[in-house]
Amino acid sequence: MSEKQRPNPLREGLSNRAVPQPCAIVIFGATGDLTHRKLVPALYNIAADGELPPAVAVIGFARRPKTDEEFRAEMEEATRKHSRQTVRDEIWDGFAQSLFYHQSEFADEAGYKKLAERLDQLDAESGTRGNRLFYFAASPEQFEIIVENLQKAGLNKSPNGGWARVILEKPFGTDLKSARHLNRVVQRSFSEDQTYRIDHFLGKETAQNILVLRFANAIFEPLWNARYIDHVQITAAETLGVENRAGYYEGAGALRDMVQNHLLQLLCLVGMEPPTDLGADSIRDEKVKVVRSLRRYKEDEVGTQVVRGQYGAGAIAGESVAAYREEKGVDPKSHTETFVALRLRVDNWRWADVPIYVRVGKRLPKSGTEISVHFKKAPQVLFNRESQAIDQNVLVIRIQPDEGISLRMQAKVPGTSFRIESVKMDFHYGTSFGKASPEAYERLLLDAMAGDATLFARRDEVEQAWAFIDTIHEAWAVKEGAPKLCSYPAGSWGPEEADELMARDGRAWRRL
Numbered sequence: 001m002s003e004k005q006r007p008n009p010l011r012e013g014l015s016n017r018a019v020p021q022p023c024a025i026v027i028f029g030a031t032g033d034l035t036h037r038k039l040v041p042a043l044y045n046i047a048a049d050g051e052l053p054p055a056v057a058v059i060g061f062a063r064r065p066k067t068d069e070e071f072r073a074e075m076e077e078a079t080r081k082h083s084r085q086t087v088r089d090e091i092w093d094g095f096a097q098s099l100f101y102h103q104s105e106f107a108d109e110a111g112y113k114k115l116a117e118r119l120d121q122l123d124a125e126s127g128t129r130g131n132r133l134f135y136f137a138a139s140p141e142q143f144e145i146i147v148e149n150l151q152k153a154g155l156n157k158s159p160n161g162g163w164a165r166v167i168l169e170k171p172f173g174t175d176l177k178s179a180r181h182l183n184r185v186v187q188r189s190f191s192e193d194q195t196y197r198i199d200h201f202l203g204k205e206t207a208q209n210i211l212v213l214r215f216a217n218a219i220f221e222p223l224w225n226a227r228y229i230d231h232v233q234i235t236a237a238e239t240l241g242v243e244n245r246a247g248y249y250e251g252a253g254a255l256r257d258m259v260q261n262h263l264l265q266l267l268c269l270v271g272m273e274p275p276t277d278l279g280a281d282s283i284r285d286e287k288v289k290v291v292r293s294l295r296r297y298k299e300d301e302v303g304t305q306v307v308r309g310q311y312g313a314g315a316i317a318g319e320s321v322a323a324y325r326e327e328k329g330v331d332p333k334s335h336t337e338t339f340v341a342l343r344l345r346v347d348n349w350r351w352a353d354v355p356i357y358v359r360v361g362k363r364l365p366k367s368g369t370e371i372s373v374h375f376k377k378a379p380q381v382l383f384n385r386e387s388q389a390i391d392q393n394v395l396v397i398r399i400q401p402d403e404g405i406s407l408r409m410q411a412k413v414p415g416t417s418f419r420i421e422s423v424k425m426d427f428h429y430g431t432s433f434g435k436a437s438p439e440a441y442e443r444l445l446l447d448a449m450a451g452d453a454t455l456f457a458r459r460d461e462v463e464q465a466w467a468f469i470d471t472i473h474e475a476w477a478v479k480e481g482a483p484k485l486c487s488y489p490a491g492s493w494g495p496e497e498a499d500e501l502m503a504r505d506g507r508a509w510r511r512l
């Protein structure tokens with residue numbers, strides 16, 4: 001090997017991604033669920049893995065009075081409960097010193113002025129270099145007032161050549177109109193480059209691997225089109241019910257909660273064309289084209305192409321569970337869907353006539369998210385003659401749990417007779433790489449600190465996705481003749497109508 005070809009041993013193993021920079025992270029809604037369950041545990045895990053930039057200060061911004069010490073103790077308890085790795089005292093003690101609490105109402109301008117002073121002080125004391133990441137983990141009705149007050153305090157720009165960025169949690173609007181409004185509000189103060197709309201599914205290891213699978217292997221791309229693919233299925237199943245989120249979920253439902261964002265994002269990764277390079281905008285340019293190519297349903301088509309369901313009482317893993325309408329905070333006459341199955345079409349050359357079936361539901365028998373690509377059958381000659389119909393090849397991308405990829409193919413059963421059966425070639429992240437994948441939030445927080453927006457949704461992606469979803473909501477909202485809300489027992493795979501949606505096309509949902 002020539003000197004030139006030999007890898008630099010000091011760079012080996014280093015990725016070529018942008019480096020996260022020292023910064024202050026201000027979390028609005030610091031006493032909420034997301035901060036406890038995801039954000040602070042994610043930051044701790046980044047610290048434990050030695051990936052946190054040398055100077056990071058985390059400032060919890062919330063209404064209730066609290067000292068830094070009280071906030072640290074609360075975060076310690078939450079992190080011990082929710083962290084991916086066991087919390088080690090020596091690492092926690094160091095990390096806790098970078099946690100601070102800032103008490104203020106979201107609407108109180110003076111609170112932001114004081115925040116600005118505190119951030120300047122932290123720049124001087126901790127070396128956060130004027131870089132600020134504002135994480136909106138509060139409820140969406142508060143976003144507008146927070147953005148306005150950040151601007152009034154001059155915090156939308158950063159002093160001394162640093163940067164200011166906002167991370168916005170979902171739901172990003174409830175329809176196209178509200179999403180546009182929110183985008184306008186945010187962009188009065190922060191440019192698109194400063195805006196990071198989070199979709200935590202994009203931070204999941206296997207979701208990121210879809211692009212590698214497709215574009216770093218020469219064998220898949222030639223087959224990845226209508227000529228070889230019969231159909232695609234995307235399933236996100238959860239055993240959980242609505243938990244204690246009825247206040248939000250009643251107004252959202254499965255279509256807004258999961259399809260508009262997470263499932264359409266997965267569809268984009270599976271369906272997009274190869275980007276010209278790996279830059280954030282090149283990738284997002286290709287993704288948005290997929291959403292734009294989604295065939296819009298006419299009002300009278302929604303009933304045949306989309307099934308909505310709501311769980312009734314049933315059992316999960318042998319335990320009885322209540323019906324959705326009996327859950328705490330749910331209207332006993334609620335029409336909110338907890339399940340939805342859709343038959344989609346992407347109208348472009350690659351996907352012409354390939355149906356894409358998407359289903360998502362709560363209180364299903366098993367939790368799991370996967371994408372399966374079902375290839376066309378081998379021609380009906382040789383082994384595929386009438387008596388021995390053989391299965392299709394199926395490529396399954398398991399997003400969670402047990403992340404990995406498997407390929408179903410045909411093999412001869414050993415023995416003197418000639419029998420053919422399906423076998424699986426299986427790749428498991430856990431065994432191949434021998435280490436657990438980081439949580440989605442870890443990756444996304446690091447990317448935002450590094451200024452890499454690839455795994456965040458751009459304004460046009462979000463708006464296009466709403467434009468598509470709105471057509472379904474509009475058909476559901478008509479006074480007369482709206483498609484019915486089907487029912488399914490908790491612990492089943494959704495309403496029978498979802499199976500019929502597939503059966504009409506001579507297909508069936510894959511068993512998870």
Ligand code: BG6
Nearest residue numbers: 170200238240257258262369400
């Ligand atoms: C959230 C939804 O965005 O994603 C929840 O609001 C859902 O309803 C959750 O349970 C699923 O995410 P994960 O990472 O647990 O699969």
